[in-house]
Amino acid sequence: MSYTLGLVAIVERLKKILQPHKNHSYYHLICGEHGTGKTTLARVASSEVGRGVIYVDIPADLSDLDEAFGKAINFASEKVSVTGQWFNKIKSGVDTPKLSECGKALKTFRHASELYKARHDKPMVIVYDNVSHLVHKNPEILDILRDDAKHSADDRKYIAVFVCSEGSVPQRMESRSAWSRAKTPVMEIGDLSKEESMEYLIKKRNIKEVDAKKLFDLVGGRIIELKTVADDFLAGQEFEVVKQEVLNKVEKKFRSAQLLPNDLYYEVGKRIICDLTKSNELRFLAFKKYFDKAKELDEVLGSNVFSYHPEKNIVTFQSRSVEFYIHENADIFPVYGSHFKIIEVI
Ligand SMILES: Nc1ncnc2c1ncn2[C@@H]1O[C@H](COP(=O)(O)OP(=O)(O)OP(=O)(O)O)[C@@H](O)[C@H]1O
Ligand SMILES: [Mg+2]
Structure with missing residues (x-):
């Protein structure tokens, strides 16, 4: 440590x-x-x-x-x-x-x-x-x-x-x-800051700054993920392979949260994702309003895609890698397009 x-x-x-x-x-x-x-x-x-x-x-x-x-x-x-x-x-x-x-x-x-x-x-x-x-x-x-x-x-x-x-x-x-x-x-106890993460990758793991930046952009300051991507990268894996592994792991979380297309919570999840992407955080009450039953809310919140922060009473994405996955899959989670209607001007 x-x-x-x-x-x-x-x-x-x-x-x-x-x-x-x-x-x-x-x-x-x-x-x-x-x-x-x-x-x-x-x-x-x-x-x-x-x-x-x-x-x-x-x-x-x-x-x-x-x-x-x-x-x-x-x-x-x-x-x-x-x-x-x-x-x-x-x-x-x-x-x-x-x-x-x-x-x-x-x-x-x-x-x-x-x-x-x-x-x-x-x-x-x-x-x-x-x-x-x-x-x-x-x-x-x-x-x-x-x-x-x-x-x-x-x-x-x-x-x-x-x-x-x-x-x-x-x-x-x-x-x-x-x-x-x-x-x-x-x-x-939260994520490391960008400075702390870069210090970990560059000084502790001897990774070049340019590569450290790419790894940080992928997983943010979550120490367990930083450690894993640093281990893989230092073991000689190409960045693209490291990235794909991160995306695969996140996809498993989405699958178990039933948030993928045709899953039980896909539609509601899409709306939450869209709103969260715009505002970065939702008050817990605003998040609760998406659900009719407490069990559904517990199921979605308990599956590591979103996370509840009791100190501030807000919900955010669970990690940078979750956000990265959403960004990479804009076709199934259309974040920016869904709220804009094209109005034809005659
Ligand atoms: N300061 C640190 N420097 C380097 N590696 C660390 C540091 N803190 C934790 N790790 C590594 O990150 C991984 C996760 O750490 P840890 O198990 O303490 O997290 P946790 O928050 O308890 O996780 P969980 O919520 O799943 O119980 C471990 O492999 C640990 O070795
Ligand atoms: Mg623990």
């Missing part, structure tokens, strides 16, 4: 969140699109803070969820420096045979946080990373974690930090009363 990318300020901001004062009474939400570096930065900040921070990585495959909580329980005993019998019992499930790993973990965290607070006079922090994995397949677990986070914040026990990649997470969280204990505005 490089510190040359102007990321020091973000890591410092995260470290402040991870070291709450004694009477802190909120939980936190950290958002950002897929691949903006949230996990990398959260891990760096967690390990720099060290003691008192428990990191839980929610897996993409939820059948591994039990294992993830199991790991977090082990982690808790390390990070809170409690190795007593109670933890060992919890780990082996001796006295809690009926609790699921999630319930067991929460029970452990609560106990650990009490011990931690008694010893250090400040609350422990639990970072739940990649919570977007829960929102579609197992939203009830997200609700349980979040309700527990609210109660713990109320009781000054532990402070939870949810790290998520999709607008559907803050939306689900905002819709419940527990939202009243979320720290707002939500912290958002």
Whole structure:
């Protein structure tokens, strides 16, 4: 991980969140699109803070969820420096045979946080990373974690930090009363600026300025995409091949969002794309008006073509590469032509 990318300020901001004062009474939400570096930065900040921070990585495959909580329980005993019998019992499930790993973990965290607070006079922090994995397949677990986070914040026990990649997470969280204990505005980790991106490509990856500019124009400042195109380019791929791969990836997102011709959301998508291209962003309410049902809105918003920014309450395109794809496919997404009528003057 490089510190040359102007990321020091973000890591410092995260470290402040991870070291709450004694009477802190909120939980936190950290958002950002897929691949903006949230996990990398959260891990760096967690390990720099060290003691008192428990990191839980929610897996993409939820059948591994039990294992993830199991790991977090082990982690808790390390990070809170409690190795007593109670933890060992919890780990082996001796006295809690009926609790699921999630319930067991929460029970452990609560106990650990009490011990931690008694010893250090400040609350422990639990970072739940990649919570977007829960929102579609197992939203009830997200609700349980979040309700527990609210109660713990109320009781000054532990402070939870949810790290998520999709607008559907803050939306689900905002819709419940527990939202009243979320720290707002939500912290958002975004793309690198043009300067930071060029610095990464030129200085860190040794790519010539002229090529770096072309790669940046293709994917913008999304670190995961910059890294991929830089890797491919340095491996000797022609720019045209790199570009085609980016377009193919975006097309898959459009396909899963059902936004391609003859798909369910093609017509509505075309109108949204046209309006977004003109204004760059839509107020969330304006975006909502395109849909009759909340489920449809969730489906389109959850598929990584558009993205919701809770901090500003707006919707934008998900990435520069999405915009690039639209531009390259002006025949199926006629952005400029559709609103102009030719009026014949006699
Ligand atoms: N500062 C950095 N410098 C170089 N590469 C980075 C940096 N930050 C992240 N990356 C790389 O970008 C990729 C995505 O990073 P990361 O997994 O942290 O993103 P994320 O925001 O957590 O993604 P998701 O939303 O999908 O969970 C990783 O391959 C990582 O190695
Ligand atoms: Mg992540």
